[in-house]
Every structure is written in structure tokens, then in C-alpha cells.
Amino acid sequence: GTLRVWEVDLLNRKMRPTECQMGQLKRVVTCLARFYIESLIMKIGLVAENDSCFYCGTSTGDILKMNTKTKLLNSCGPQKGRFSLLIMLYDCASPSLRRVQLQGAITSITLxxxxxxxxxxxxxxxxxxxxxxxxxxxxxxxxxxxxxxxxVFPFGTSELFATCAKNDIRVWHTTSHKELLRITIPNMTCNAIEFTRDGKSILSAWNDGKIRAFTPESGRLMYQIENAHSMGVTAIAVTSDCKRIVSGGGEGQVRVWEIGRESQRLVESMKEHKSAVTCIKLKGNNRECVTASSDGACIIWDLVRFIRKQMILSNTLFRCVCYHPEEFQIITSGTDRKIIRNFGEIRIPAEGLQISAFPASFQSEQKIPLSSLLFSLPGGDDKLVKVWDYNEGEATQVGIGHSGSISRIKICPLSKYIISVSNDGAILRWKYPYPV
Structure with missing residues (x-):
């Protein structure tokens, strides 16, 4: 309800605010205009004189006319009658009122x-x-x-992909952009999802500490693991035989679960990270995995003995990690604006290849092989999708289209498209520039 007029003192390089007085009128101002549409102003009885006033739009639909010099409310309009907050269709031939209930508040209408x-x-x-x-x-x-x-894409197909956000998981058709399935859990946030290799279930990690599995056709809940992590499940991965789940939590623990037909059993809990686990990737043989955390550590785990094999430390908040297709390197990225590839026996990231000096931090990264080259595809806070030559460390393509920070990027399994998603809820599909 606060409205201020600021006076600029150019000589002293200062700005001085003055509170506007609106008396008993309480309104939430949503927009301001010095000049308004003349016909509308005349219609509702608000007339500008010598540019001595400005107008305020409010959340209730009122327009306030404020005096620029005195900072006092001049007038308010238009006057409202009954049902003025409804949008309705009235048929004059057969008087009847028709209305439709939509999902969400109406924010815009256009002819x-x-x-x-x-x-x-x-x-x-x-x-x-x-x-x-x-x-x-x-x-x-x-x-x-x-x-x-x-x-996430299902294994071996580019026809479908799934996304997750607050309240729901959605499955989309890639080329038609149609929503095929929506799984809703009210007032909960899904942090990560994964398709099982056989395509029979969608695994999901939720901020209420539960791991939920759904059928991809109907969205029916198959099972849920209660109290999987005390501070919410933040990352998830599944083995290629669909028998084990590896999950990461907000408290920093990495846990391995055995999935049976009728039960889900905790196999082991590993604690090395001091902060939330942000990403988990499994090796092809299911005997090893790598985890990234916002504590600045990437850890390679032995999933047979359930011990730490190697640790990579850096002065950054790691957002993502992945294996080289031949699994002799891992690639990391985070808030230090660097993409780093680390060799199997090297623990210090500075000794690996670094692509640095980017304008923003990276939130997601994926790489795919292309003949003798490998391309790395990151996304981050600069809202740009960039394709980098893996060996040379040079940007080859830049995609502009997002209006929010990019949260995840995936290349489809058949290397036809790039799908990027952002913090404003947008999903963009790009043509991959180097089709295999």
C-alpha cells in the first residue's frame, strides 16, 4: 500500500522520497503511468491537467489519480456496479448467463x-x-x-520426455508438444525424475523425503519409499537392471535401495557430503556411481563395498556431473562458471581441462559423442544454450530463447533435438546442430 514520489537532486546527487497520502483508501498498486489513454480518462472522469498528475493501476481494478505536486489523492474510478468482478457472456436474444470454470486465475484475454x-x-x-x-x-x-x-528421456527413444516441478510430473510428446500425462502431488516439489531402463516406471524424488514410483501410461502410484531422506530427496538414479535405486538427500547422504516386487529395502547409507547431493550418475556396469554436491565435492563410490573410491574438491557449488561415454573421465560444472573434465586417477580439478570465464554459473550439462569429437552442452544463469567442442573448448553454437535461468538440458537419445527447461517454467526444443 506504500506509494512514494521521488525527487532527484542532480546538484547533490541524491534522491528524496515523499509518501503519498491516500486517506482511508487502501489499495495495492500494480503499475504506474504518467500519461494514460485520453478516451479512457475522459470516460471515467479523470482528466490530466498540465501533466500535474499520474495514474496508478491497482489489484482491485481501480485507477487512482495522484497529484504530482501535493502527493495527495485526487480521485478514484471508475465507479463499480454489481458483478463488476465477473467475466460473463450475456445473450440478448435469450437472456442467460454462461460461465466457465478454468484452472487458475484469469490473467489475460485477447480477441x-x-x-x-x-x-x-x-x-x-x-x-x-x-x-x-x-x-x-x-x-x-x-x-x-x-x-x-x-x-529425462526414456531409454532408447526420443518420442517422449518427462519434466518435473512443484506439484506435478508431466510427460510430453516431443514433436507435437502435447501433454500426454500429468501426475499431481499437491503442495510438494519433485526435485528429480528417472525412467527405469525397461520403461515400466517413473521414479521421482520429492522434497517431503519420499521416493515415488508411477506407471508411465496411467500415472498410477506403484509404490513409495517413506522417509528416504530426512531433508528431502534431491537426486535419484536407477541401475540398468532396474533392481536398485541410488538416491541423494538434502542432508548429504547417498543411499542404495533394493527394489523387489512387494518391498523396497535400504541396502546401505553412505555419508561423505556435507551438503545437498545435486546429481547422481551410474557407471554402465552398475558397480560404481559419481555424485555431485553443493559442498564443492564430487565423489566416486564403490557400489559393491559401499565405500568412497575417489573425491574431487573444488571451490564451487557443483550442480551436475556425468561420465564420458567411454567412462574414463567425468565432467563437472557448477557456480564457478567452469566446465571441468577430470581423468580417472586425478583428484584436483585444476589438472583437468577447464573451460572458464563464462558470464554465468552452469546448472546442467550433457555430452554426447560425435565421430572423433565430443560436444558438451551446458546451460545456466545467462539464459543461453551453448554447444562446446569437447576437445578444443570452444563454443560452436549459441541458442537464444529463454527468459529465465536454464535449470536442465538434455539431448534426446537419437541426437535429433535438444530440450532445455528453465526456472520460469518454459520448455524449449532445439534442433541439434550435429545429427548423428
Whole structure:
């Protein structure tokens, strides 16, 4: 409810605020305008004189006229009648009121063509199309309304992919961009997801400390592991035989679970990280995994003896890690704006290849082989998708399109597309520049 007018003192290089007085009127101001549409101002009785006032839009739909010199409320309008907060269609031929309940608050309405149709946008990232004669909604586009935390493709196919965010997991058709399945857990945040190799379940990590498994066709809950981690499950991976799950938690523990037909059993709990585990990747033989953490450590674990094999320390918050396709290197990236590849027997990241001096930190990274070269694809806070030559450390392509920080990037298994997701809920599909 606070409204201030700032006076700029150029001589002394200072700005001095003055509170505007609105009396008993309490409004939440959402926008300001010095000049307003003349016809609208005349219609509601607010007339600007010698540029001595400014106008405020409010959350209740009122327009406030404030005096620039006195900082006092001049007038408020327009006057509201009954039902002024409703959007409705009234048929004059057969008087009737028709209304439609949509998902989320209505945030925008726009006409199409000659006005025979109109589109409605909601706060839940839904876009509906209406025809005037039927006045029936048709969902034409949808997406996440919160930050997307993870994206994953099923093994061996590029037709589908899944994303997760607050409240839900969604499965999408890659080329048509259609939502095929939505799994909703209200008031919970899914931090990571993974398809099992056989494609029979979607594993998910949630901030309530549970691991949940769903069927990919119907979204039915298959099982859930209670109290998997005390501070929420932050990362998850599954072995190629679908018999074990490796999970990471906000408290820094890495746990191995054995999955049976009727039960889920904790096999071992490993504690080396001092902060949240951000990423887990398994080696092809299922006997080793690497974990990244925001404590600045990447640890390679022996999943047979359940001990630490190697540790890589760096002055950064690691966001992601992955194995080289031939599994003799690991590639890491984090908030220090560097992509680092580390050789198997080297513990100090500075001795590996570093691609540094980027404008923003990296949140996601993936690499794929291309003949004799390997390309690394990071994404981060600079909102750019970049493809880097793995051997030379040079950027070969830059993609511009995101308006929020990129949280995850994946290349589809058939190397046709790049899918990137961001903190504003956007999902972008890119053509991969080097098709195999």
C-alpha cells in the first residue's frame, strides 16, 4: 500500500522520497503511468491537467489519480456496479448467463480475427480458446507454472520426455508438444525424475523425503519409499537392471535401495557430503556411481563395498556431473562458471581441462559423442544454450530463447533435438546442430 514520489537532486546527487497520502483508501498498486489513454480518462472522469498528475493501476481494478505536486489523492474510478468482478457472456436474444470454470486465475484475454473467438490465459500456465456461439473452452497450450527441476528421456527413444516441478510430473510428446500425462502431488516439489531402463516406471524424488514410483501410461502410484531422506530427496538414479535405486538427500547422504516386487529395502547409507547431493550418475556396469554436491565435492563410490573410491574438491557449488561415454573421465560444472573434465586417477580439478570465464554459473550439462569429437552442452544463469567442442573448448553454437535461468538440458537419445527447461517454467526444443 506504500506509494512514494521521488525527487532527484542532480546538484547533490541524491534522491528524496515523499509518501503519498491516500486517506482511508487502501489499495495495492500494480503499475504506474504518467500519461494514460485520453478516451479512457475522459470516460471515467479523470482528466490530466498540465501533466500535474499520474495514474496508478491497482489489484482491485481501480485507477487512482495522484497529484504530482501535493502527493495527495485526487480521485478514484471508475465507479463499480454489481458483478463488476465477473467475466460473463450475456445473450440478448435469450437472456442467460454462461460461465466457465478454468484452472487458475484469469490473467489475460485477447480477441482473434473479427472477434468470433478469443483466447484466455491463466496463472497456471494454461491457454484456452473460446468460440462465441458455444462458449466452451478448449485447451490449446499448457506448461508448468513453476520452475522446472529436471527433464529425462526414456531409454532408447526420443518420442517422449518427462519434466518435473512443484506439484506435478508431466510427460510430453516431443514433436507435437502435447501433454500426454500429468501426475499431481499437491503442495510438494519433485526435485528429480528417472525412467527405469525397461520403461515400466517413473521414479521421482520429492522434497517431503519420499521416493515415488508411477506407471508411465496411467500415472498410477506403484509404490513409495517413506522417509528416504530426512531433508528431502534431491537426486535419484536407477541401475540398468532396474533392481536398485541410488538416491541423494538434502542432508548429504547417498543411499542404495533394493527394489523387489512387494518391498523396497535400504541396502546401505553412505555419508561423505556435507551438503545437498545435486546429481547422481551410474557407471554402465552398475558397480560404481559419481555424485555431485553443493559442498564443492564430487565423489566416486564403490557400489559393491559401499565405500568412497575417489573425491574431487573444488571451490564451487557443483550442480551436475556425468561420465564420458567411454567412462574414463567425468565432467563437472557448477557456480564457478567452469566446465571441468577430470581423468580417472586425478583428484584436483585444476589438472583437468577447464573451460572458464563464462558470464554465468552452469546448472546442467550433457555430452554426447560425435565421430572423433565430443560436444558438451551446458546451460545456466545467462539464459543461453551453448554447444562446446569437447576437445578444443570452444563454443560452436549459441541458442537464444529463454527468459529465465536454464535449470536442465538434455539431448534426446537419437541426437535429433535438444530440450532445455528453465526456472520460469518454459520448455524449449532445439534442433541439434550435429545429427548423428
Amino acid at each position: 482473434r480475427g473479427q472477434g468470433h473467438q478469443f483466447f484466455v490465459g491463466t496463472s497456471q500456465a494454461q491457454i484456452y480458446r473460446f468460440n462465441y456461439p458455444e462458449f466452451k473452452e478448449e485447451l490449446v497450450a499448457t506448461c508448468h507454472s513453476e520452475a522446472i527441476n529436471d527433464i
